[in-house]
Amino acid sequence: MDATNQNTAPAPARPQLQRAACIGGGVIGGGWVARFLLAGIDVAVFDPHPEAERIVGEVLANARAAYGRLTDAPLPDEGRLSFHETLEAAVAEADWIQESVPERIELKRKVLAQIDAAARPDALIGSSTSGLLPSDLQEGLRHPGRFFVAHPYNPVYLLPLVEIVGGIGTAPETVEDAVRLLEPTGMKGVPIAREIDAFVGDRLLEALWREALWLIKDGICDVETLDDVIRYSFGMRWAQMGLFQTYRIAGGEAGMRHFLGQFGPALKWPWTKLTDVVDLDDQLVDRIAAQSDAQNEGLSIRRLEQIRDDNLVGILQALKSGDGGKGWGAGRLLAEFEAGLRRRAAEADEKVDGDQNEGLKPLAVRVSPAWIDYNGHMTEHRYLQVLGDATDHVLQAIGADLAYVKAGASYYTVESHLRHLGEAKLGDTLTVTSRIVSFDDKRLHLFHRLTRAQDGAEVATGEHMLLHVDRASGKASPAPAAILSRVAALASGDAPDGEDDGIGRAIRPAAGPDRMALAQGPGATPSTRR
Template sequence: MTTPPPCSPSSLAPLSRVACIGGGVIGGGWIARFVLAGIDVKVFDPHPEAERIVAEVLANAERAYGLLTGAPLPPRGRLSFCATVAEAVAQAQWVQESVPERLDLKRRVLAQIDAAAPPEALIGSSTSGLKPSDLQEGLAHPERLFVAHPYNPVYLLPLVEIVGGTETAPGTIAQAKAVLEAIGMKGVVIAREIEAFVGDRLLEALWREALWLIKDDICDVETLDDVIRYSFGLRWAQMGLFQTYRIAGGEAGMRHFLAQFGPCLAWPWSKLTDVVDLDDALVEKIGAQSDAQADGLSIRELERIRDENLVGIVQALKASREGEGWGAGKLLADFERRLWSAAGDRRAPDAPDASAPLALVETRVSPAWIDYNGHMTEHRYLQVFGDTTDALLRRIGVDLAYVEAGHSYYTVETHLRHLDEAKLGETLRATCQILASDDKRLHLFHRLFAGPEGREIATAEHMLLHVDTQAGRATPAPAEVLARLAPLAEAHARLPAPPAAGRAVGQKRASLAATA
């Protein structure tokens, strides 16, 4: 199998052309994930409203990404819809099949894909339970087909189960894993194919027991969901099952836990081997309870609430371990580092327009940023201003590699003014003006604007010192950094001084105007 072409300038992944066959809940999520990674996507879906459905999923995905990260995404990939499978896959490097879960249908569609796609194109199936060996039957190029089973919403949940069949080439699995990593996903390779793989087998066991609990009137659907989301669901989000139980074993760990609780497995607690009869009465019972639980919220509204909650959880995990991240949060942190690196590669080498304060950061107010008043909590203002300072430093060459080499700029003094409130989901834009600089010091003034009207909601004044982080003392910045800083500082010296610069805490507004 040939290697895909190198990463295109606008894309994060080692490919630039994808075909998605099927644009429903899962297919639409794949489309959004690829498009927002800067990859061109061609879609085939015979549903008469496919374009509307995909557009709504993509809109939700863009909103979620705006809340999830302030890192600069690449330019959106081009999205187009095709009249046939053959047209969609003709130039694809990766084809993602997401048609309904019927073996005959999937085999028929995969045969069309296999016949029309370039021989080197990877073919992933979103099947949630069918074995890849069964899907490979009759294909001319079975070595490139594998299962790529995601979780909904695909654009936010990073896991993909990668499962090869008897004829899948090892190189196919390796390439698939690399592509998924590049677009912020976690490809886990399942060692041996089995129906329903790993995740769905675990979910099916829980689902089966849940249906019995509802049928037997032990609880209703809301109580059952409460049991999950207020207890072990929170643990699973960050440590999974086995690591959680390792802790439950105390200092003796997993062996003690298994010795203490292992005998319980023989007790007749569960009905996991019994199949519940989903007759009309039980379907109506569950449906009515689910309707009551939804309390009038539409599916789209529930999706947005779900996305906001997932964003908050992932961001909390990203902040753990002193910012190193944990689980899905570490995956996000690593992905953001690649985004910032790619954004640096896309920047033009010419000096930016310095005839006005630099617009350096654009982000949205995340659910994790909201306080008890329903507005952005105060330390998040400082976070955005810190991101603005970091953006300026990257422009003058003080990037992650520079810091890892032992030098940086440290903020030694800050004055922040809160002028207005920011609300959930609002767009934020931050600018930076260089007030003064020398070989060691950098004096900055930031302004923060919110909403489409661009109302000013905060300002921040910072003094930074260039430091040798290994020696722990201030030191002059190197000539190459000062050379990048100089034209910006000279241009900004010609700008009017911000009226709030040099303001003291508690200074009255009237005296501020008098000193302008």
């Protein structure tokens, strides 16, 4: 073979992630199952526990409920979940095998050897260990290069971080592939440069935990007070900035160097017992257990999980709106995950290109628990959110998508009219049909109708006027010919029967200051409504 042929040989295919296997279905294993499934990945499970299917099912139910509140992006169809009687059957077709058995090195080595012998040679193998060294775990494997630690945090389906740690026998490209394959699941794989007992996260947690145990043992506070100190103060700072970025701010305008100079000497003060190990004798164990029972009286583990998930969803959603809407920390990761979901959903739909006369496709949304008000109905602002999503659906169809916005132009909504005509309740599926009423080179007049999919009942209508805007100047500008041609192809001629009564409506005073009437607004065409 000559040098030219050698240089042009195709690169070996990189691993893809369509099928996963989870060995162990407990708290962590079940979380991995949920994370993979909700990303559209098929999951095969092996766990000899007699109630493994029930336990995984309950974790998955919590995850589905959490995702319903976490994002309104179109999730892919769930992957297929299967349970197998043998480990070999579970891993046979998997692209990624995640081991999550109890933290005993001999047990893990035995299970990993079984996985290594039964899995495809190109499959990746990750271990959920929270502290065992990957070099120790891959000892004796026939294919150590594809093994690594993938240490997540509970709940795996909500907390996105995974520490990716290779051992002495791990191939560098394995770590790279693991990080890459996790991205479409909404997770952030963080490569750890060198293996060390307990990695990074658990070493930090262990230091805090050790000091906490001393504070309880010495009678400084009880467990609830200690938790309050964390969750009402620095816990919230850590949730969005971590440790070093938080302390950089504490240094003021002089930054981290000033902080270290001012507070560094305190490290020599006798503040900590981190070098001593507390004696967890029966008396201390009983005290901690009793205080914990009192703190959580009336709250089952499942209820605590649901409360935890609610709180995490709220924090993630809040962080998603940070930094002027660009997202911050885990919130930015969520925004990027949602953008990927929307992009894949749009690619899955038939694109309006060569055959543009099929019309605008309806948008389907499901009323999630986070959308419900005190009456048990979909709360008012969620109607506008759905209509906004429908407008985005139209903009996607005409080519004014995220890439178009990033290129410097967009359509801005300048006028809206929403009519509430019916009730939407938890679990209802709403179908939104959209119509381009009229348009010109700068204006786009849209009308949306929301119906309940179960019975076809009309729930709401929304009418919107949009202006095409040059984002740099912030002023209206003509849309390019390519956009206008798509608009023209999708624009309706005559309104469907029964639709004219919803277009051009407005609320205006009637016969008295306390009375209002719904009447035709002053003009229904784009040229007269501005």
